[in-house]
Amino acid sequence: MEKVTIQQVARAAGVSASTVSNLLNGRSGRMLPATRDRITEAISQLGYRPNRAARELRTGRTRTVGLIVPSVGNPFWGAFARELEHAALAEGYNVLLCNSERDPDRERRYVEELWDDGVREIVLCTSLPSLKHLAHIIEQGLRLITLDRPTQADDPSTVVSISINNVVGGHLAASHLTSLGHRNLTFVSGSLRSVNRTGRYEGFCSAVEAAGLAVADMTLWAGADEAPFGDVEAADVGRRAAHEIFAAANPPTGVVAINDMTALGVCRGLRDLGLQVGRDVSVVGFDDIILADLYDPPLTTVRQPIGQMARLAIAEIVSHHGLTTGEPGRSVLLRPELIVRGSTAAPPVD
Template sequence: MANIRDVANHAGVSVSSVSNVLNGRTNQMRPETLARIRQSMHDLNYLPNRVAQQLKTGQARMIGLLVPSIVNPSFAMLTREVDRAAKANQYRVLLGNTYRQEDEEKAFLEDMFAHGVKGVIVVATAMDRPHFANAARHGMVMVNYDSLMSAHAPDGNPPFDSVSMDNVEAGRLAAEHLIERGCRQLVFVTEATQLTSRLHKIEGFFSAVKRHGLQDSAHVIEGKAEVAYGDAEMTELGRSLAAKVLQQSPRPDGIVAINDAMGIGLMAGLRSAGIRIPQDMSVIGIDNIPLADLVQPPMSSVMPPLADMVNMMVDRLLTRIENPDLTPEEFLFVPKLISRQSVIENEEP
């Protein structure tokens, strides 16, 4: 089996040059030299010893990603983007499906340490749990996605970066769109568990209805998931909540769903009850997953700048792995309205 010296001899370069390629240090390398080394690796069927590399550096070229549920389309879309950004930096992604359960989070963090992972993106969970602070104290670099940290840090300096869509603005944009199209009886439909991101979206929803003097005709409809926080059940929960929406009097004419998966399920439940969308009720979601454009009618949504957010997370993770003393920061991204056919065309009088 070929080793690193064989590759160097075949390519006519030094062993250190081959090592630079293996470790992603190619910025100062001539393109023709890089091509020759890679061709030699291919010709010799060279497989680098990743275990030996990890023992030498104390670090694997992997980043961790902890998500509440890969079944949720929003988190699946996020995972795809993280994988893309990691590969662009010659890293792999070690994925943990946690269901926001503390024992699962602890176990995955232990696995990350055991595999030499030095940086983890933690998605939509309570970052004030002790195991995250403990991991940070032991050298794990973390970026928190979709749960702002300042409220949980007594000194105002949390040990993790935070990257989030402006969820207050997302809720506000969704409600404003319904109101601008003439909707006056508004509801916000969500899973009942009070998460920071959900509360912020509801806050934005009510800021819009109050601005238009509609607070007396706007309210929240909640449904309790069977398992944990409902991350894997949003479509089914949305379908079941259609009956609860139809029990309201006066009947709502505009609905904001906590996310697109719930909105899609809600639309299915309403159609089964004979409700025309958007003629009888308008529906808008939040997240802009690909399925939102494929259902009938295509569903309006509020879109986070996901690619930009993921690039920021991966960049901050790798930068702080190299520079552990760099101060963590919070980054808030502005969402964008995507208008489709699930909201009525009537304009506000």
């Protein structure tokens, strides 16, 4: 338990440290099977574990993946962080946690610091349309995996994205409402700068048109663009939106929110106004956080398969680890799933 080095293992196995190192680094073909067995034996005998710091110093890389989320205080990101940590653990990686609070400047500082610390793989959960502020590090060889943010046209080619198809998701949500008979819908989101908003709103519109309704009649509520709310405050956005929208004339009967936290905020706002969700107004969220099912009424939502997304992210990292080639990885667009619960119903007849 004290501290056992590669030298001691080498001595115990009667070989040089180089050979032990070779075995440790997957070059086991360069030695006799018998030698390999002796080393393996010595390693487990002595309980040897390579010193991470020394290894990092020598190689310049880490078995640590950086995770930058808007805020783990948001249950969606918390749940995702958990899944990613599980997947990383299975591959022998650690996860270093960073909360960007959706601040591009913090985001950049975190990325720079992680890079300086030898982290070469970062899972970045951002909704910024541009990655320009990170370009200088990506060029140097950082592998960036963006999550919940589809690849944009001007992204560097080595950036991989893992995301659901937001257009399909938006379509699922809105067409669910139109098929229930709703003819007056609103799309609620916080910041307009969000990449996801664009796709989801596009899907929303296509569903509206497919139902023979005019998009122009549909409200789009997007508050707080200049002073963006943090992720934890996403619920406040929804609540304020509800207050505003349902105080106006000809309020909608169906709402699609950019995510579940906002949707729950909308529900809360509707209750403030004495309206009942799932009867007076139908609400659809995005994400399917654990509280969606717990809420009263349980929230209809478009599920993101976070477990699968986390595993894909780690798989991407593992498959590229150590490669310095600027070889582009494969981005993934997953199909979202609509989960119908009590917050949606046919519109009230009056």
